Amino acid sequence: MPIKTARDALNEAMFHEFARDPNVFAIGEDIAGGRGGSSGDIGCVGGIFGVTKGLVAEFGEERVIDTPISESAIVGAAAGAALSGMRPVAEIMFADFFGVCLDQVMNQVAKFRYMFGGKTKCPLVIRCNTGAGYSAAAQHSQTMYQMMTAIPGLKVVVPSNAYDAKGLLISAIQDDDPVLFFEHKLLYQSECEVPDEAYAIPFGEAAMPREGEHCTVVAFGQMVNVAAQAIDSLAAEGITCDLIDPRTTSPLDEETILESVEATGRLVVVDESPPRCGLTADIAGMVADKGFSSLRAPIKQVTAPHSPVPFAAELEAAYLPKAQDVAAAIRETLK
Amino acid sequence: MPIKTARDALNEAMFHEFARDPNVFAIGEDIAGGRGGSSGDIGCVGGIFGVTKGLVAEFGEERVIDTPISESAIVGAAAGAALSGMRPVAEIMFADFFGVCLDQVMNQVAKFRYMFGGKTKCPLVIRCNTGAGYSAAAQHSQTMYQMMTAIPGLKVVVPSNAYDAKGLLISAIQDDDPVLFFEHKLLYQSECEVPDEAYAIPFGEAAMPREGEHCTVVAFGQMVNVAAQAIDSLAAEGITCDLIDPRTTSPLDEETILESVEATGRLVVVDESPPRCGLTADIAGMVADKGFSSLRAPIKQVTAPHSPVPFAAELEAAYLPKAQDVAAAIRETLK
Amino acid sequence: MTNLTEQQLVQAYRRMKTIREFEERLHIEIATGQIAGFTHLYAGQEAIAVGVCEHLSDADSIVSTHRGHGHCIAKGADVLKMMKEIWGSTEGTCNGKGGSMHIAEVERGILGANGIVGGGPPIGVGAALASKLKKNNTVALSFGGDGSSNQGTTFEAMNMAVCLKVPKIFVMENNGYSENTGASYSSGGIDIAARAESFGMPVFKADGSDFFSVYDAANKAIEYSRRGDGPSVVYATMMRYFGHFEGDAQLYRAKDEVKNLRETSDCLDNFRTRVSDDKLLDLAVLDAVDDEVLALIEQSVQDAKVAPRGTLADVTKDVYINY
Amino acid sequence: MTNLTEQQLVQAYRRMKTIREFEERLHIEIATGQIAGFTHLYAGQEAIAVGVCEHLSDADSIVSTHRGHGHCIAKGADVLKMMKEIWGSTEGTCNGKGGSMHIAEVERGILGANGIVGGGPPIGVGAALASKLKKNNTVALSFGGDGSSNQGTTFEAMNMAVCLKVPKIFVMENNGYSENTGASYSSGGIDIAARAESFGMPVFKADGSDFFSVYDAANKAIEYSRRGDGPSVVYATMMRYFGHFEGDAQLYRAKDEVKNLRETSDCLDNFRTRVSDDKLLDLAVLDAVDDEVLALIEQSVQDAKVAPRGTLADVTKDVYINY
């Protein structure tokens, strides 16, 4: 199978869905690029991380819509179009910018179907980049998906590798509910085998990239890779773990987590969001109820600290959970 | 001691702080009311729940500032004024409206001090009403404080009674960090003994309105009263509980919770937010780590369902956690 | 003087009258404490909603506001179901989930009342974008008050509509107040229609107490947008007859403000005078409409009072299509 | 022709030159991969920042943008600390926590660069509100690009400033692009200054490549606001010399666009020509300034390279004052 970056895998997913369904269109800032520029080279950008590259050349200017810097209007436009029978894929450049359009996401898109008595649907996808690791500082490095998971009516996808990214984006675009799709900045360059054809990965089904017996590790997005590294490093100590990548945080595959904890009796949850009201607590709390009888050790959460993301590379590196932190937490549960 | 409603207690807190510090001012929609109206009766409203009533008559139009419907500009104006040495108390009418101003709250106010290397402060308070119970439907009934608790740099206050409301608001206005202050819609009319004089209740110190031995119950805001009712109803069954009201969710008094769980071995956490990435999971997760060895039963979370808030009175009542739900959860932990 | 057919005139009157009686009756019923939540009545401004919506078919869309009853009825919403919705019945427009602030009939082009001031205009841009992409000759409208013209999302929507050149009409209803604050205060005394003009959109102004004035302005705006020239604006002024919401003591208003309005600027009176002066209709026809409307509203209330209510099982229904 | 003293002229030139050399040097240093994060260079637009800020004292405030180096230097920020900040040192302006997009010296009236487009204008309204409440005769400014004029928060801030009649100056810098999109596209080809005018604010336009033009426009705006007449606007046009951020391939720009700008519209050249034509200064004075500036920038880079970096303990410092 060909090796591809997640950027290319996501790009392929867009091409597949644009070709399949004429109601699919993309809208966002610089997703084509070059409109109104002096070179006239429309399509020169394809989104700041290149995910929508080439779409405008293939599918035309009507379906790849660059916008002013108006995130509320971008999400609103996607929302209104989705209510009107289209399938928009909106791009919000950085997840942090949900700050300027949360109302449309939380109070409009997420609630239409419910408020309107189930008599309509709003099939849209909002893609964005997420997370730290680029020294992009406090306003361009947040995860945000934990806050979005708290909002009923939204589905939330956090892929950890190129293969999943493609299959999950295809599912997202085909889904009849609103989907938020979080692409980690460090994901784009990560590579793995990705088929050329279209395939859909269902929501609410976790992947298990490692299997083991001593501890269950649940990690999200980029942290799946960090956790995998930690787990691999522990092999030398004779410690093996289940590593669960939920892939979607809403819906959440509780079953896979609970089954694993039943077998291992131990749980470490890893996420790069700050600790309060986040996904690590969410999983820990769920297991402390439904999986309590299996638990043989305290549930450990490995997160960023309760602080904004610092700018300096050294500080940012210190801020982010590392494989050694995850390994230490796993060892803790085995004490 | 005189009996007062929380509305009056909060109003007193405003009067105390306005009188104490000339840098304190209030800004928001209709917090005076009547400006530009045909009656000329400025001050006729005092905020839609009356918390700022009378301030404009006492302290003048410059310090009680009505605004256009522009929440981002309201929070921004408070933020800029706070950076410039003032102590604004902004009102966002409904917590749900953080949707239209989250950027100013999350990306600006919460992060100034950190991003600027600790060389400044931003002492402002944002008051808002929160929660369901008014049939105000999905866009006017959300709690939001769980999402705000996730944001480093903010302090978050959720009072459950009139006495606390006054003392916590005074602390909030005197605090040098940004504080979000959530007033439950059902709180305003609730009454208890409230001293006439000014007093401050420190942040991060939980109250314990009930003490008992069988189970620890942690509840937030309005749910403290629901939980108290549940606990009182269980007395007949010989069950007694610690009831912990954290009062501030950030900072959080972990110690009081952990000490109580150490004694009771059981924990029920109650909040009216939906279940995902909320405060109940936050507390449960914390205890499943730091209090694990004390736990003798699964940790139960009592929350609203993962759904928007429905309009109809019957549906809204069904949506909200009730005393019997809390009682059932407590019994569960004792099985 | 008008190119409306008799049938169209009767329909316009019927809808204005239906809104009026719907609201007057709600005002009475709410006072009895039977209806929960926040209800914002539209009475007084009927000519705006109807004058605009008479140009629309079911294929065109509107996005409404917190003060949405008028817009929805003008767009043809089922009045019986609306009343049931406001009473909280599972037989209501939204199965009791939405209430007054969220009435929607998407298949009829009603993309929802909206509890968030400024929430609607961006959504309307999306509906108009769908029109443009589908090339189906439809248009989309959003309504917004003087207050909503201060919300950033409204400006973003205007600029986005201009940038994408979509068939979107912004209906600005200046009723003089946002809640308890006068419109002139909120905008620093500056004309709010000028904002829309500054984006290069044509603004068609109307007297919001005069159906014909609104109808003409809306006609120009909608024709402009429907033929592909981009977004446009209808700006209409008329005050509401009731408080901001039911329960509002209205201390910000001069004592006789509403009384004077009702006497001098009532859209139903104005309509009757006009059709009779210009001999467009026999007033007896309108009297008959009045009777029919009153009967309909009476029925709607009787039905709503006994309509079924939801239970716990309904609460978690319809959050998602599948989950 | 100008009422600037020689000292003022030299200071203005020094600041423009400092910005220019700061940016030109960063352009080189960033290419070596030593500097992390997103860096947006201001070179080309120096006359705007300096032409405006020369009217301000430390007691006046500015709120800047993601493209903030120029504004901060023009307002008197410590250049050595700025360079250290961009390198990520704990000795930087923000102790390495903020970086290029968050340079701030609040006690000097620099309320921060800002990574959120449209984030600054509402904050500037607050600073101006503090001026009004304290009656201390200060003013507050916010900078914003053509792109930021499409963000709802910018409009809200304008309207709020008018409503509250605060001494706030909106500096609109139209550099022709927001990231990779032309300004004319984003605004549907409509003049963005008209938006500000529609709120009733006076707009003073300037050629952003000409210090004197900006200085005069800013003078009028700032005087207007400082004397209590409410908010005002400076609108200036001038393109940037570099990409949107360092790393931008700039395929949206015509090949010679920047070359032509540098040749025909350079603010430093323009300044030199003007002061020499009008015999305001001896060019040798400016040559000396050039040398000093180059030395300063060289020193700043040498210092920054060896300045201390933070550790884990620094990460959680300064989230709160107490917690």
Ligand SMILES: Cc1ncc(C[n+]2csc(CCOP(=O)(O)OP(=O)(O)O)c2C)c(N)n1
């Ligand atoms: C974002 C937001 N802010 C505040 C409110 C509270 N609110 C509801 S209606 C209203 C006034 C709206 O005024 P206007 O747009 O003129 O409409 P009108 O009520 O006059 O019809 C306000 C402030 C809200 N619903 N949403």
Ligand SMILES: Cc1ncc(C[n+]2csc(CCOP(=O)(O)OP(=O)(O)O)c2C)c(N)n1
């Ligand atoms: C809310 C928000 N949306 C998008 C961005 C990404 N972004 C950063 S700068 C920029 C362009 C800004 O254009 P303009 O205001 O003209 O300033 P310029 O870069 O030209 O100086 C964009 C889109 C952002 N930082 N914030």
Ligand SMILES: [Mg+2]
């Ligand atoms: Mg109004």
Ligand SMILES: [Mg+2]
């Ligand atoms: Mg620009």
